[in-house]
Amino acid sequence: MHRRLPPLNAIKAFEAAGRRGSLTLAASELGVTHGAISRQIRILEDWLGASLFLRDGRGVALTAQGQQFLLETTRLLDDLARASQKLTGSDAREVLRINAPQTFTMRWLIPRLPRFAALHPEVEIRLAASIDPLERLGDHFDLAIRRGNLGKTSTAFLSETCLPVASPGLLAQRPVTCLSDLAGHTLLHAESIAGLWALWLDQAGAPNIVGAAQLRFEPLYHSLQAALDGVGIAMGPSALVAADVASGRLIPLFPELALVMEDFHMVISQNCHSVRHARLFQSWLLDNGTSTSAEGLA
CATH class of the missing domain: 3.40.190.10 (Periplasmic binding protein-like II)
Known part of the structure; x- marks a missing residue:
């Protein structure tokens, strides 16, 4: 029996784009260019004689036919991958x-x-x-x-941006309502990202504030743990303290003075x-x- 099969590269490009909802993400996944994905999808649409994506200048979305075809192609590619692994004995991850x-x-x-x-x-x-x-x-x-x-x-x-962060317990004992209040606190430093306090204080217009005491740690996570324990105030990169801020374990200070990081x-x-x-x-x-x-x- 002769099988009339569509081009495999075009199938792979379509399936990745449909599954990810983006030509750019599909290109990154398959290690090719955005243009290559677009060309392969057009080849497949020409071969099928059907439109698989709607194009309105703001992105791509599957047509009804495209949605159905995506379900089938994803299932078939998954089956093919599993069959190949069984045959080659490459079940190991x-x-x-x-x-x-x-x-x-x-x-x-x-x-x-x-x-x-x-x-x-x-x-x-x-x-x-x-x-x-x-x-x-x-x-x-x-x-x-x-x-x-x-x-x-x-x-x-x-x-990321960066702000001073402190535990609610510490701030309850010694509130920080203005920059000068920082002078009464222990400032926690991380040598792995040296100079964050100096950069932030300079940007905030208070370069002469030094704090009541200084504690220095090599890794950043030690300074953040010290802040969580109420030892002092640390500089908190936004992505790395987001969970603690969301849970209320840390409170960011002076959000209007965020320092932009690399x-x-x-x-x-x-x-x-x-x-x-x-x-x-x-x-x-x-x-x-x-x-x-x-x-x-x-």
Whole structure:
């Protein structure tokens, strides 16, 4: 029996675009350009003689025919992937090595990882926490995350601002209603992001405030934990303290004086073991980073 099959690359492009609801996200997932995805979808529409997407200049949406075809193509591609794994004995999950700063890993990445695992159970994430320059890591990572630009192939995915944060218990004992009140508190510093207090105070127009005492920690998460314990007031990057602020464990001070920080960037290693899975993770980071950046500190 002769099968009349549509072009497989066009099917893959359509399925990714339909499932993600975006040509850009589909392009990132498959490791091709936005234009390549668009061309493949048009090839498929011409082959089928049917419109799969509505195009109105503001994005793409599936037609009724496209919605039905997406259900079938997703099911068939999943079945094909499972059959291939059984035949090749490759049921073991693909390992993706992520290298990221300690506080970012603990406070932002780990709480969100179950969402990625639910979407991509075939990928096993192996995390290493570090702020070392990438050249020191050699080929021991597939995707690295750092604050600040990482070069030509670097992609920004998470924007942050920074404010002083303190526990409600500490503020109940010694309220902070104006900048001069900070002089009566212990200021908590993190050497891993040195100078945040100086930058913020300078921007706030109070560079001479030094606090009643100073405590310095190497990692940022130690200074934030000290703030949670009521030891003093720390500088809190918005994405990394958002959960504590939302729960009321930390209170941001002077929200109108937020300090803009460098974005978090990600880069895929030239020696990446699985570029496809790294791009899946890259796309997922972009989705989650955009939503987090929009939240800020309430």
